[in-house]
Amino acid sequence: MSLTLYEKLVHQHMVAEIDAEHVLLYVDFHIMNEYTSPQAFAGLHAAGRSVRRPEAHLAVVDHVNPTQSIRSLHEIADAGGRLQIETLTQNCSRHGIQLFDLFDPRQGIEHVVVPENGFAWPGMVIACGDSHTTTYGAFGALAFGIGTSEIEHVLATQTLVYKTLxxxxxxxxxxxxxxxxxxxxxxxxxxxxxxxxxxxxxxxxxxxxxxxxxxxxxxxxxxxxxxxxxxxxxxxxxxxxxxxxxxxxxxxxxxxxxxxxxxxxxxxxxxxxxxxxxxxxxxxDIAPLVTWGTSPDQSAPITSVVPEPASEAHERALAYMGLSAGQNLTDIRIDRAFIGSCTNARIEDLRKAARILDGRKVADGVTAIVVPGSKQVRRAAEAEGLDQVFRQAGFEWRGSGCSMCLAMNDDVAVDGERCASSTNRNFEGRQGRGARTHLMSPEMVAAAALIGKLSDVREIMEAAV
CATH class of the missing domain: 3.40.1060.10 (Aconitase, Domain 2)
Structure with a gap:
């Protein structure tokens, strides 16, 4: 029978067929973070169960941690975040699970550190309590996000009840x-x-x-x-x-x-x-794109205008974003620029953004930060002098973590601020209550930071040729 790659991966990991839509799937590797794992461990302990294969799991601290330099957990002002990190440390110690904590030289965003350390291989099934686990599909792996009850199940059995797609x-x-x-x-x-x-x-x-x-x-x-x-x-x-x-x-x-x-x-x-x-x-047919609304599918070429609303949802998005149909996208001023996240904070991303910024300065009134995806990426960038390019341009050079991708740590935009962002989601409140997010590539974020508005990076690139 002829199969797609996806179907082959499912068949190769199927422990049992449950019904026409569901299978019991073996999970080769499971990743946890401090944010989505505590309840799963609590359920595991309440049931008196242990972790079936501790060596098939990895835990990473990345969501709630500050990206400013700290020397101990006591310096984290957010008591709730600190507790989540401490709880993950205790759970990993109890079950013998490898942990990349804040002071580990391999620490970083889970979807950056897993590939760079060679944990993701072709043919694997990988699960994690984060929707962007799909990242590992780049290696020919079947990778997906799971919920808290599923985290508990994979900890206890190394399997999941999986609905086929x-x-x-x-x-x-x-x-x-x-x-x-x-x-x-x-x-x-x-x-x-x-x-x-x-x-x-x-x-x-x-x-x-x-x-x-x-x-x-x-x-x-x-x-x-x-x-x-x-x-x-x-x-x-x-x-x-x-x-x-x-x-x-x-x-x-x-x-x-x-x-x-x-x-x-x-x-x-x-x-x-x-x-x-x-x-x-x-x-x-593809041009440099930016989002104008509050969903990742609400995007347009940078050379175009804010579109006429085609639905009530579009009208709500424009109202939240403070935009009007017909505005040139390149006329939209920004307050912040953020380069980071599991989508675009690898060394290749930083190199490309640095080429745009080299020898130039961030526009007055723009707060710009760059957050490498991991400590390893940070060290590599510093070895190449990229940190100096960012700093001299006016960007803050931070430690690794999810940072401004989501308002779950110290790095948040305030109500009404507009941010050019290399992240993956532009939902209402995603980067802070009332924050307005425009998604784009790291190079486009760099261009926006330099001009102070959403900008066509090609104009800067052409000027440099």
Whole structure:
């Protein structure tokens, strides 16, 4: 029987078939954070259960921690956040689970540290209490977010009751135009199908454009597929993935790597596999995008205007954002610029943003911060001198964490502030009560910071040629 890559991954991990829609799925690797795990451990302890395979789990502190330098947990002002971190530490110690705490040199955002340490391999099933777990699909893994009760279940059994999805193929062909990035591709996809257009689907990205992307850029694609409602996103692994994994601390050792590659090469959709839906995008038609509303699918090319509202939801979004139909997007002033998050805070993202900022200054009145996705990314950036480029341009250079992606820590925008952001969600209040978020690529955030308005990064890039 011909199968899609997604279907192969499900079949290879199916412990038992429960009914026509559900299977019991084996989970190769599970990641936890301080925010979504406490209740799961509490349930586990109340039932008198232990963790079945402690070595198949990793815990990371990333959501609630400050990104300003601290020397101890006592310096964290938020008592609730401090308690969450302390609770995770206690739970990991009790069950022998590896923890990247705030003072571990490997600490960072979970969806950054897992790939960079080689925990995510082609063919794996990976679960985490965070919706952007889809990031690991860039390696040809089936990865998805789970809820608290599911975290408890996987801790106790290393399995999950899993509802199978319909396969969707997203084909992106052609050469990306000047100034267009992976962030623009996935924002174009989300805008094309809508915020719920991929609900019930597992998305497979393919095409010549996707094949030409770096592994880090592919992570951006898979990370934001969830903003179209997809619970899984995969890309068939290739030589770029194999090369990325070589010499990573937790990847297969050199003696085992060749045998692993033989299996990984089989992780492709069969030529005659059937997809429930096929979406085709032409790379040449994609421009640098920014969001104008309060949902990731409400975006437009930077050279266009705020659209006429097509629904009551659009009217509410414009009212919240303080915008009017017909405004030039490039006339919209910003108060903040944020480069970070599990979507766009890897070393490749920082390099690209730094190239835009090099030798230039952030506009007066703009508060700009950059938060590397991990301590390892931070060290790599500093070794290349990128931190000095950001600092000299007027950006604050911070420690690693989720930071301004969500208002769950010290880094928040205040009511009415407008932020150019490299994050994945622009919901009402996402970056702070009343905060107004415009999503875009890191390069576009850098351009906005320099001009003080939403701006077309291509103009800066052309001036530098």
């Amino acid at each position: 319909k396969p969707m193929l997203v084909v992106v062909d052609g050469v990306l135009p000047f100034g267009v990035t992976a962030k623009d591709i996935v924002m174009a996809f989300v805008a094309d199908v809508g915020a719920a257009g991929a609900s019930g689907y597992a998305v497979e990205f393919t095409g010549t454009t996707v094949s030409a992307l770096s592994v880090e850029a592919r992570m951006t694609l898979c990370n934001m597929a969830v903003e179209a409602g997809a619970r899984a996103a995969v890309i068939a692994p290739d030589r770029q993935v194999f090369d990325y994994l070589a010499d990573r601390p937790h990847a297969p050792k050199p003696g085992d790597l060749e045998a692993a590659k033989a299996h990984w090469r089989s992780l492709q959709s069969d030529p005659d596999a059937q997809f429930a839906r096929i979406v085709q995008l032409n790379a040449a």
